[in-house]
Amino acid sequence: AAKAEGRNRYRLFDAVLHLRLQRRMHLQSDMISAMKNGDMTLHYQPLLNCVSGRLEGYEALLRWYHPEYGAVSPMEFIPIAEETDAILLLGDFVLREACRQLETWPRSQRVAVNISPMQFRLDDLPDRVAQILRAHALEPHRLELEITEATLIQNPEKAGETIHALRKIGVKIALDDFGTGYSSLNYLHRFPVDRIKIDRSFTNDLEQDNARAIVRAIIALGHNLNIDVTAEGVETPDQLSFLRDNCCDQVQGFLLGRPEPLYPASKIDVSRKEMETLTDASGLT
Ligand code: C2E
Ligand code: MG
Numbered sequence: 454a455a456k457a458e459g460r461n462r463y464r465l466f467d468a469v470l471h472l473r474l475q476r477r478m479h480l481q482s483d484m485i486s487a488m489k490n491g492d493m494t495l496h497y498q499p500l501l502n503c504v505s506g507r508l509e510g511y512e513a514l515l516r517w518y519h520p521e522y523g524a525v526s527p528m529e530f531i532p533i534a535e536e537t538d539a540i541l542l543l544g545d546f547v548l549r550e551a552c553r554q555l556e557t558w559p560r561s562q563r564v565a566v567n568i569s570p571m572q573f574r575l576d577d578l579p580d581r582v583a584q585i586l587r588a589h590a591l592e593p594h595r596l597e598l599e600i601t602e603a604t605l606i607q608n609p610e611k612a613g614e615t616i617h618a619l620r621k622i623g624v625k626i627a628l629d630d631f632g633t634g635y636s637s638l639n640y641l642h643r644f645p646v647d648r649i650k651i652d653r654s655f656t657n658d659l660e661q662d663n664a665r666a667i668v669r670a671i672i673a674l675g676h677n678l679n680i681d682v683t684a685e686g687v688e689t690p691d692q693l694s695f696l697r698d699n700c701c702d703q704v705q706g707f708l709l710g711r712p713e714p715l716y717p718a719s720k721i722d723v724s725r726k727e728m729e730t731l732t733d734a735s736g737l738t
């Protein structure tokens with residue numbers, strides 16, 4: 454009986470593994486056509502000035518609605534895309550699409566685009582970016598490229614050159630998911646960036662003293678280095694009021710707006726008054 458049970462368990466394991474591999478293969482092979490047939494779209498999440506509540510722009514976030522699997526997270530398909538050249542096509546698609554949208558927004562707003570490590574290593578990334586900006590007659594500072602520590606770790610020298618080339622064009626660079634890596638601090642003085650985005654795991658823990666101390670320190674560090682600081686994953690009025698009290702520059706999170714297909718620009722601006730109401734709701738201030 455024990456033997457049979459072991460065999461069944463093995464079969465179950467086998468079946469699960471098989472399904473997983475199959476899904477992976479399907480996702481890999483369907484990716485390019487999904488981009489062409491409209492199953493891949495960009496959603497936009499508002500980035501708000503932490504004090505005034507003014508809309509400063511949006512982060513573009515890739516969405517894939519697969520006919521068989523439904524919504525597939527970028528956390529799942531971006532790594533799969535990175536195994537092949539698909540990431541380059543995907544990356545180009547996102548940049549073009551985001552810039553096409555940006556063209557329709559007020560000039561005071563910018564778009565933030567996530568760049569995967571492989572995409573950042575492309576020799577002609579700065580040229581591609583410059584060309585897309587030119588094609589849409591966009592001011593370069595309105596485009597912000599978000600990179601993570603993974604991008605910097607793999608080939609620091611090359612990454613440094615690319616950052617310089619991009620900043621020379623006038624494009625902004627943000628360090629995404631800041632604080633989650635191994636040596637975030639090491640990078641700040643080696644690579645000139647325009648913004649750090651405090652990872653949402655810290656924002657999420659703000660009711661704990663440790664997280665509060667860390668977030669305060671990151672904001673101070675950023676400001677001492679003349680770097681803007683964004684807090685990701687703001688979900689509660691308490692978190693927002695803490696960030697405001699500690700002079701965080703920009704906030705992003707479900708409390709202020711979820712990623713959505715597109716916004717009528719006028720609806721988003723959260724007035725200073727509303728921002729105060731949001732923070733007052735915490736009862737802390
Ligand atoms: P990220 O760049 O750190 O993006 C922020 C993620 O946090 C998004 O998840 C967003 O939906 C989520 N988020 C925003 N506010 C909140 C909040 O208040 N609470 C919680 N719990 N989550 C919040 P998403 O869209 O699933 O993206 C996950 C990651 O996938 C991104 O992390 C980014 O690394 C990657 N990604 C997304 N789009 C692209 C893309 O176009 N290109 C590349 N290379 N990577 C992308
Ligand atoms: Mg990001």
Ligand code: MG
Pocket residue numbers: 629630650652685
């Ligand atoms: Mg992030």
Ligand code: MG
Pocket residue numbers: 629630652653685
């Ligand atoms: Mg994150």
